[in-house]
Amino acid sequence: MTAATKSKRSEPPPAAKWTHRHLLGLEDVSADEIRLVLDHARHFKEVSTRDIKKVPALRGKTVVNLFFEASTRTRTSFEVAAKRLSADVLNITASGSSVTKGETLIDTVHTLEAYRIDILVMRHAASGAPHFLSRHCTSRIVNAGDGMHEHPTQALLDLFTMQERGKSFDGLKVAIIGDIIHSRVARSDILGLNKLGAHIVLCGPPTLVPKRFEEFGAQRTTRLDEALDGADVVYCLRMQFERQQANFLPSVDEYVRLFGVTAERLKRAKPDAIVMHPGPLNRGIELTSEVADSARSAVLDQVTNGVAVRMAVLFLLAGVN
Amino acid sequence: MKRNGTCLITGGRVIDPSQNLDTHADVLIRDGRVAEIGKGLKADKAATLDASGCVVAPGLIDMHVHLREPGFEYKEDIASGTRAAAHGGFTSVACMPNTNPVIDTPGVIDLICMRAEEAGVVNVFCIGAISTGLEGKDIANIGLLVEAGAVAVSDDGKGSQDNYVLRRALDYAKMFGVPYISHAEDKRLAADGVMHEGHYSTLLGLSGIPSASEEIHVARNAILAELTGTPCHIAHISSAGSVRIVREAKARGVPITAEVTPHHFALTDACITTYDANFKMNPPLRSEDDRQALLDGLRDGTIDCIVTDHAPHSWSEKQVEFPYAAFGVIGLETALSVACNELLHKGVLDLRGLIDRLTCAPAHILNLNTKGSLRKGVDGDVTVFDPDAETTVNADTFASKSRNTPFNGWKLKGAPVATVVAGHVVWNARAASKAEA
Numbered sequence: 001m002t003a004a005t006k007s008k009r010s011e012p013p014p015a016a017k018w019t020h021r022h023l024l025g026l027e028d029v030s031a032d033e034i035r036l037v038l039d040h041a042r043h044f045k046e047v048s049t050r051d052i053k054k055v056p057a058l059r060g061k062t063v064v065n066l067f068f069e070a071s072t073r074t075r076t077s078f079e080v081a082a083k084r085l086s087a088d089v090l091n092i093t094a095s096g097s098s099v100t101k102g103e104t105l106i107d108t109v110h111t112l113e114a115y116r117i118d119i120l121v122m123r124h125a126a127s128g129a130p131h132f133l134s135r136h137c138t139s140r141i142v143n144a145g146d147g148m149h150e151h152p153t154q155a156l157l158d159l160f161t162m163q164e165r166g167k168s169f170d171g172l173k174v175a176i177i178g179d180i181i182h183s184r185v186a187r188s189d190i191l192g193l194n195k196l197g198a199h200i201v202l203c204g205p206p207t208l209v210p211k212r213f214e215e216f217g218a219q220r221t222t223r224l225d226e227a228l229d230g231a232d233v234v235y236c237l238r239m240q241f242e243r244q245q246a247n248f249l250p251s252v253d254e255y256v257r258l259f260g261v262t263a264e265r266l267k268r269a270k271p272d273a274i275v276m277h278p279g280p281l282n283r284g285i286e287l288t289s290e291v292a293d294s295a296r297s298a299v300l301d302q303v304t305n306g307v308a309v310r311m312a313v314l315f316l317l318a319g320v321n
Numbered sequence: 322m323k324r325n326g327t328c329l330i331t332g333g334r335v336i337d338p339s340q341n342l343d344t345h346a347d348v349l350i351r352d353g354r355v356a357e358i359g360k361g362l363k364a365d366k367a368a369t370l371d372a373s374g375c376v377v378a379p380g381l382i383d384m385h386v387h388l389r390e391p392g393f394e395y396k397e398d399i400a401s402g403t404r405a406a407a408h409g410g411f412t413s414v415a416c417m418p419n420t421n422p423v424i425d426t427p428g429v430i431d432l433i434c435m436r437a438e439e440a441g442v443v444n445v446f447c448i449g450a451i452s453t454g455l456e457g458k459d460i461a462n463i464g465l466l467v468e469a470g471a472v473a474v475s476d477d478g479k480g481s482q483d484n485y486v487l488r489r490a491l492d493y494a495k496m497f498g499v500p501y502i503s504h505a506e507d508k509r510l511a512a513d514g515v516m517h518e519g520h521y522s523t524l525l526g527l528s529g530i531p532s533a534s535e536e537i538h539v540a541r542n543a544i545l546a547e548l549t550g551t552p553c554h555i556a557h558i559s560s561a562g563s564v565r566i567v568r569e570a571k572a573r574g575v576p577i578t579a580e581v582t583p584h585h586f587a588l589t590d591a592c593i594t595t596y597d598a599n600f601k602m603n604p605p606l607r608s609e610d611d612r613q614a615l616l617d618g619l620r621d622g623t624i625d626c627i628v629t630d631h632a633p634h635s636w637s638e639k640q641v642e643f644p645y646a647a648f649g650v651i652g653l654e655t656a657l658s659v660a661c662n663e664l665l666h667k668g669v670l671d672l673r674g675l676i677d678r679l680t681c682a683p684a685h686i687l688n689l690n691t692k693g694s695l696r697k698g699v700d701g702d703v704t705v706f707d708p709d710a711e712t713t714v715n716a717d718t719f720a721s722k723s724r725n726t727p728f729n730g731w732k733l734k735g736a737p738v739a740t741v742v743a744g745h746v747v748w749n750a751r752a753a754s755k756a757e758a
């Protein structure tokens with residue numbers, strides 16, 4: 001993940017093959033493999049525009065959404081994706097930690113596997129939980145967010161949305177603003193964008209954007225104007241206010257003053273710059289409603305594209321032996 | 322535990338740093354004590370141990386283990402823990418006070434001594450709590466603990482978080498001549514960290530424990546050791562900054578010493594990329610730069626001794642998501658092999674230096690006058706090891722009740738061969754393998 005490993009290619013991908021049993025993160029996914037997912041997503045997005053929004057690709061397969069952390073948006077997106085591929089879907093929302101109930105994660109998954117499931121979509125509060133599980137299970141795992149680590153399908157849908165909005169990645173300036181250190185979205189986006197050759201600027205207070213991130217091929221600034229200058233993509237992260245108690249920030253007011261994206265400040269970005277946000281957004285905090293509802297905003301595209309990208313991922317994983 | 326054994330160890334290379342000895346000779350232990358070292362010794366009715374091709378050293382001392390008894394016998398107990406020690410070549414261990422109940426009353430020490438007498442395979446020394454219940458609020462009855470046999474006082478597992486209480490405790494402990502063993506960690510700075518704060522914690526999205534959380538306490542301990550004059554021993558030192566602070570304090574004559582574990586000098590935070598909880602410990606595995614500083618500290622004597630911080634945990638406490646897993650790894654049965662492989666064969670220490678850090682140094686720190694040496698008249702504890710034997714770590718064969726080792730499957734050069742406690746051969750690899758054949 002150093003600058004040296006950054007791919008600078010911009011030509012169309014060769015016929016890359018998807019070989020991973022699991023999608024645990026973007027760390028070990030190559031640039032060509034990312035392009036492969038995006039190509040498939042383009043095809044599957046077309047399916048969603050049809051009258052009958054269904055293809056038989058995963059007929060007879062069972063996809064389980066195993067969510068140890070509530071997330072209606074991500075869970076629904078995966079559910080819609082799996083159903084459009086004709087898979088059977090099971091939603092399991094485990095309340096609280098299974099460990100406290102005396103049942104380990106391994107036990108939980110072995111029980112599920114006894115039903116002969118095929119793909120496990122997993123959201124977990126612990127970083128590395130799907131990696132740990134991948135050593136103990138036979139089904140395919142899709143990481144739908146693990147702690148502060150990765151959220152690969154979010155990053156893939158972000159990349160897809162940028163591409164759809166006419167951005168080519170080589171040299172693309174992407175400003176990512178907000179709580180980077182706790183964000184699995186930011187981590188996956190940095191990894192993915194880096195592999196595709198984009199130029200990443202991280203922006204936020206040093207408590208939330210530690211210097212260490214420069215080791216991952218990203219530039220870092222504490223000045224929003226500097227981050228926005230000439231940006232092609234402005235990516236605002238959701239502020240998680242429960243972290244206030246941990247003294248990462250003095251106040252919401254100060255955050256808005258220093259890092260809130262307004263139409264006025266956005267003038268520094270390229271005229272055709274787009275604004276993105278993984279949702280749900282805090283209007284008036286990360287960005288103003290004016291920005292959120294403008295033509296520049298790609299927030300709803302991100303939601304739509306999430307289904308297409310997740311269809312692509314489920315399809316590719318199901319095809320691996 | 323049987324005492325007063327008689328045994329003749331023949332044909333080995335005897336290395337005893339305490340008397341500057343490095344010679345090919347036999348060692349005779351009579352009635353539990355070292356009787357004679359010389360060539361061609363004979364002894365009637367003595368068990369004979371063939372040490373040809375091996376090094377014969379004073380019995381290894383591990384001054385930092387968790388035997389888990391009383392309170393957590395499902396992880397380890399005195400019988401299994403001391404058996405593991407014997408398999409690893411250790412003849413003495415000192416157990417930390419974070420048991421349940423905590424070792425903060427003479428009664429708990431009596432219990433451990435009694436159990437060690439009944440079921441122990443090697444010598445067990447107790448380390449008392451420095452504060453009641455290890456809570457860091459009130460000074461423990463250090464006098465009574467020392468009277469019952471405590472060889473040091475420690476806050477291991479917690480770290481003294483209140484500087485005022487620690488200052489008073491150190492002032493008080495001075496009259497008993499025991500060292501304070503510090504688990505150097507500022508808990509507020511460590512926060513909810515589960516691994517070293519650095520490149521890999523950032524990559525893996527795991528909360529980090531900054532080196533500063535250790536270094537602040539190491540610096541504080543040096544300052545308070547200087548103020549009170551009570552010797553302060555830094556447990557499981559892990560960072561380059563800590564090594565530097567200890568080095569500087571020692572140069573000024575502050576009574577401070579330090580220990581390092583095999584996992585900290587052999588491994589780094591890069592090992593955690595698979596989220597395997599067998600690499601989760603506190604202090605955490607740090608960066609390669611830190612590891613190099615630990616090796617430098619061993620080389621120049623800033624780090625006095627090698628300990629295991631043997632911390633057994635059950636399967637279910639480790640086979641969970643990394644952030645939820647218990648901190649700590651076992652080490653008694655791998656320490657000598659890892660030390661030979663990483664220090665001896667990589668030129669960090671020579672045999673004498675290695676043995677010194679596993680015998681004389683810990684004996685000196687804990688004031689164990691009859692241990693860590695092969696001088697005539699001292700306790701007849703001997704470790705025989707083959708520094709060149711090739712071995713593969715197999716946790717399934719461990720005597721410990723737990724399996725939480727980061728070294729499983731490692732091929733290592735150097736292995737313990739036999740362990741002699743008070744003249745009794747309590748473990749012999751060659752006999753064991755013959756029995757299997």
Ligand SMILES: [Zn+2]
Nearest residue numbers: 477478504556
């Ligand atoms: Zn400790």
